[in-house]
Amino acid sequence: MLTGIWVYLAASPLLWLTVTLAVYLAGHWLFRRSGGRAFFNPVALAITLLVLILLLTGTPYSTYFKGAQFIHFLLGPATVALAIPLYLHWERVRQLFLPIVVGLLTGSITAILSAIGLAWLLGGSPRTLLSLVPKSVTTPVAMGIAEKIGGLPSLTAVIVILTGVAGAVAAPSLLNRLHIQDDAVKGMAIGVAAHGIGTARALQISSLAGAFAGLAIGLNALLTTLLAPLMVRLLHLTP
């Protein structure tokens, strides 16, 4: 009887959609219970819980994703929605036009070079290096870039998310140690390095930091899309 229900539910989108929302809420609950410590990142906690559930129930990722793809799909409209904070803070963006352009260019190039440089030094395989190139760009865009340059899009998706978690956990205290006080600069740096997951963290600093992080996601997505194929050719990377 119970196995019958499980077989039915495990194959339907309903179960995995519900589980995804539940682990998200659980991740936030644990984060609040920890007193809001950055180390207990809600997304990292949610993903850990989810991976444990999938392993314990022996559910293949493809079965899970059939249900959860509806949530994954919303990354597209969410990317389009970044036009709104950009529109709302356009005046401040215009005032800081030059610092944004210069910061974005150096940040974007640093993100690509530091990732492939470090991985190459430590013996990463060519496929891994190529999958690392778009690591600081928001997931749907990063997967598209990985596909174009010969990386593994699904590996890139995982790398992008872990990068975002690392940035969300460590960036705010690093910025304090560097004596950065301007929330626009904080937001921009977090957004360039750690995309949407960083932006969720930047929104906790202030709405201005969140807006600049959102702006950085969009701009870095555009710039990395153009830079990645060029850098790959310059560095002679092939899968």
Place this chain on the structure above:
Amino acid sequence: MTGALTILLLFQLIGEVTVQLSGLPVPGPVVGMVLLFLSLRWRKALPDTLRATAETLLSHLSLLFIPAGAGVIQYGTLLADEWLALIAAMVLGTLITVAVTALVMQGVILIQHRMRQDG
């Protein structure tokens, strides 16, 4: 709410079609974002419902990464083989990027500030 979602999906659709037709090396949703921004600037107005829907969607942005993040489960062997390279790139690389971006941007702001004071 439904109207606002339709606008977001419509701009994503226009973005995807534009990319398919033009062969631009940019993902469809990013083109959609740029086009939506331009049309908001052109109309000089942001409908309240669109603002509310976008803010709701963006405030739960981290939820949307969970399905792809769980994909880590497929890469157990790769992670076991290349964990040092991957962790270094993801953690150190990201911290370097945060520091460089923040310091360069702060530096340019300071230089601009001084030039304005001098001029």
